[in-house]
Amino acid sequence: MVHGQGGVKFQNWAKTYGSSPELYFQPTSVEEIREILDMARQRDKRVKVVGGGHSPSDIACTDDFMIQMGKMNRVLKVDKEKQQVTVEGGIFLSDLNVELSKHGLALANLGAVSEVAAAGVIGTGTHNTGIKHGILPTQVVALTLLTASGEILECSESVNADIFQAARLHLGCLGVVLTVTFQCVPQFHLHEVAFPSTLTEVLDHLDDHLQRSQYFRFLWFPHSENVSVIYQDPTNKPPSSSASWWWDYAVGYYLLEFLLWISTFVPSLVCWINRFFFWLLFSSRVENIAISYKIFNYECRFKQHVQDWAIPIEKTKEALLELKAALENNPKMVAHYPVEVRFARGDEIWLSPCFQRDSCYMNIIMYRPYGKNVPRLNYWLTYEGIMKKHGGRPHWAKAHSCTRKDFEKMYPAFPKFCSVREKLDPTGMFLNTYLEKVFY
Ligand SMILES: Cc1cc2nc3c(=O)[nH]c(=O)nc-3n(C[C@H](O)[C@H](O)[C@H](O)COP(=O)(O)OP(=O)(O)OC[C@H]3O[C@@H](n4cnc5c(N)ncnc54)[C@H](O)[C@@H]3O)c2cc1C
DSSP states (O other): OOOOBSSOOEEOTTSSOEEOOSEEEOOSSHHHHHHHHHHHHHHTOOEEEESSOOOSSSTTOOSSEEEEOTTOOOEEEEETTTTEEEEETTOBHHHHHHHHHHTTEEOSOOOSOOSSBHHHHHHHTOOOOOTTOOOGGGGEEEEEEEOTTSOEEEEESSSSHHHHHHHTTOTTOSSEEEEEEEEOEEOOEEEEEEEEEEHHHHHHTHHHHHHHOTTOEEEEOTTSSEEEEEEEEEEOSOOBOOHHHHHHHHHHHHHHHHHHHHHTTSGGGHHHHHHHHIIIIISSOEEEEEEHHHHHOOOOOSOEEEEEEEEEGGGHHHHHHHHHHHHHHOTTOOOOSOEEEEEEOOBOOTTOTTBTSOEEEEEEEEEOGGGOOOOOHHHHHHHHHHHHHTTOEEOTTSOOOOOHHHHHHHOTTHHHHHHHHHHHOTTOTTOOHHHHHHHO
């Protein structure tokens, strides 16, 4: 019989959200998950499945039953001919990357970290950058879902097609994702070049940058014109890196945390800290070549609050300039660096922030130096206002203030998703506080 542990405290990676599940399970088989769902039904409990616990919001929290999928993490099948891999939902991408590379394969795109689960990243619509590349759920060609009733559903473009369109970005509310099949590409190396520029230059030549590099993104340093442009492109050259740059980077970040802590007492220092760090770490050209996942992933050194909305790509310039002007007009409103600007191809996934439009993601950040919270309400509201005005849709993993009314306006296919959810989970077994705001 499956055993649930009491007294476990769940916290997300940034320690910004947490909960105390009544029972915490780490199942090793589908039968055990079925048992947990049976128990939940009998005791009228809700169930939350969790992967890497990296979401910077309460999307993975519950005070009822929590199922952590870390022990269901096998690679089930590698189809070399189709270049597809089928994995259990709990596998971390860090393990999958290594496993794929043994077969000469790779995922075409990844987010900044890989200590996240396959079912978790697709559940919230994790993205990286590259206008020819969709968000991570676009790499999914099939998946298996265990529903609230205990039924197993195979889903793909041709089988249970409607459920597939919903489940590719499932929010954790359709059932337990048991397996995911990803379309892969042949393994590749990336050549990364980072060089300094200005906001005016980048915004005036956005199309050029998007054409010039397959995985183009840029970092803007608020309260200044400073920008770091980052190009990443496939290469046949051997791996190489600038060790001294990494050393500077590591030492720089210890200093940054200390200076940001000081700035919690003197907020006006933030604009100088942003400039200083641009000069210290981002004002010269840096190059690096490595296997793709080592370039896609980068170290997010310390805890932070984030927001990350996707707006139509043609709104990029207007929205960023409005954010810049808002900061200039409100000297008391401070913004930590960087504002990370990334791009993604439009898709047809019902709850994808890129649904039917090429998009620009604009990620804002407020660090928590030594775990201390820094006031951010004004900055957050100003940013959300600008994003909403330009037709933005918030990243599902990251805290936002939207409710059902907003999502109905943002997502043409929202009613279709709701009807699939209500059919698969009529009693709301897989809901939690975050999801109630989305659906009620
Ligand atoms: C340091 C850091 C860097 C990040 N970088 C990026 C980035 O570059 N791009 C980006 O888009 N996002 C980024 N994120 C956000 C991150 O990618 C998402 O939060 C992602 O969902 C995390 O995966 P996870 O496995 O931790 O999911 P969790 O937080 O554990 O869960 C997310 C959702 O998936 C559901 N879920 C998980 N497993 C299952 C399952 N088997 N069945 C059903 N539901 C399930 C949960 O219930 C929950 O609703 C970052 C987060 C951090 C902390």
